[in-house]
Amino acid sequence: MxxxxxxxxxxxxxxxxxxxxxxxxxxxxxxxxxxxxxxxxxxxxxxxxxxxxxxxxxxxxxxxxxxxxxxxxxxxxxxxxxxxxxxxxxxxxxxxxxxxxxxxxxxxxxxxxxxxxxxxxxxxxxxxxxxxxxxxxxxxxxxxxxxxQVSDVQDIKKSIIISEHGVDRSPEKVTKIFSTMQKILCIPVHGLRGSGTAATNMCLVACGAVEAFFEIGIHCWDIAAGAVIVKEAGGLLLDVNGGPFDLMSRRMVSANSDTIAQRIIKEIEIFPVVRDDAL
Ligand code: IPD
Known part of the structure; x- marks a missing residue:
């Protein structure tokens, strides 16, 4: 075609x-x-x-x-x-x-x-x-x-997960972010990482260097390109509540598989953010 x-x-x-x-x-x-x-x-x-x-x-x-x-x-x-x-x-x-x-x-x-x-x-x-x-x-x-291609690791205990803390430093949000990270770290996973760029983080999922990247507070411009790259590498995107991915929602889990994504979603403490299209 x-x-x-x-x-x-x-x-x-x-x-x-x-x-x-x-x-x-x-x-x-x-x-x-x-x-x-x-x-x-x-x-x-x-x-x-x-x-x-x-x-x-x-x-x-x-x-x-x-x-x-x-x-x-x-x-x-x-x-x-x-x-x-x-x-x-x-x-x-x-x-x-x-x-x-x-x-x-x-x-x-x-x-x-x-x-x-x-x-x-x-x-x-x-x-x-x-x-x-x-x-x-x-x-x-x-x-x-x-x-x-994304990695084929299905066991969360053999995974590396990326997350970031973003720029909102209000104590309630930071507490939720670190509480989520603590719970994931203590599953335990092999490691937690963060490159400081959401777009690169998604490419690290896509090339199989890590199993997942999630963040609340990112923007559509951070993740639009990476979303296609993750999907085309065999991965998937979801909302942090397990629902469908919404580019403008400022919430995202990108992962190599549904198994890894769902395991992370279980631990994510969700906090409110203003959607990109409502800014
Ligand atoms: C930021 C980065 C960072 C993510 C932030 C983004 P910027 O983008 O992607 O990894 O944690 O949420 O805002 O401001 O460097 O373009």
């Missing part, structure tokens, strides 16, 4: 590579750090510049009228974050901004593409490692052009 989004997919890979090169270059000079929602929610001129480069290139290539854009920094500046049926690019120019600021070596460019509210493809470029993860619906997942 004819691939209707081939041109968009190939262009997304090209743009992600270009954006990654910009980030690497910017990391060599002094980084000017600003804050968004709170003192630990960091943003830099690079986040803003790289988002402009990505969206500018996409608009030039595909026109403004037919395609929509949801970009982390544009939303931070007040643009709407609503997913419609129109072809929509969902972009995090620098996923792992805190890592970027500190020189912690995991930073990713994340570009997802949805049509009729369904994700069609995802590109995650882990630019400091030079790893290009990509997947198109129904076509498998790849890292630097090699096929990738």
């Amino acid at each position: 004819e691939d209707p989004w081939k041109r968009e997919f190939e262009f997304a890979v090209e743009v992600a590579r270009k954006a990654g090169a910009e980030i690497r270059k910017a990391g060599e000079s002094e980084i000017r750090v600003m804050t968004k929602s709170c003192t630990v929610d960091l943003v830099t001129k690079t986040d803003e510049r790289v988002e402009k480069i990505i969206i500018g290139s996409l608009k030039e290539e595909f026109g403004e009228g037919t395609h929509c854009f949801i970009g982390e920094e544009s939303v931070a500046k007040g643009e709407a974050c609503v997913l419609t049926d129109k072809p929509t690019w969902i972009i995090d120019p620098v996923d792992g901004t805190t890592n970027f600021v500190h020189g912690f070596p995991f930073v990713a460019v994340s570009i997802g593409f949805a049509v009729n509210k369904e994700l069609e493809f995802g590109v995650v470029y882990s630019c400091l490692e030079d790893k290009m993860y990509k997947a198109q619906k129904g076509k498998g997942a790849f890292c630097n052009d090699e096929p990738i």
Whole structure:
């Protein structure tokens, strides 16, 4: 069957590579750090510049009228974050901004593409490692052009699980996050990890380095691309209550299998977050 989004997919890979090169270059000079929602929610001129480069290139290539854009920094500046049926690019120019600021070596460019509210493809470029993860619906997942697959571990006691604590440091939320992590750690699992970028975390699930990644508080731009990559690598996505995954809900479990996902879900202490499309 004819691939209707081939041109968009190939262009997304090209743009992600270009954006990654910009980030690497910017990391060599002094980084000017600003804050968004709170003192630990960091943003830099690079986040803003790289988002402009990505969206500018996409608009030039595909026109403004037919395609929509949801970009982390544009939303931070007040643009709407609503997913419609129109072809929509969902972009995090620098996923792992805190890592970027500190020189912690995991930073990713994340570009997802949805049509009729369904994700069609995802590109995650882990630019400091030079790893290009990509997947198109129904076509498998790849890292630097090699096929990738989730792990076949079904025993939670033989798993590594990733979670993150995000930027909301209200004591009630932090208590729930760490209580969940404690319960999972004490199952016991082999280990708990976190790379500091949700997009990279999902790629680690996709390539079988870990069995699952879950988080409450992530945004659609952190996970849109990774969601396609995990699914195409044979994994699955669920809501933290075991229901269907909802891209705008800011809650997600991505796992190699339903067995691992359900075991984690049993331990997750859910706390409320405002949906992306209600921000
Ligand atoms: C953050 C990272 C982090 C996750 C946060 C995200 P950003 O994205 O993905 O791993 O825990 O929830 O907001 O701000 O670096 O683009």
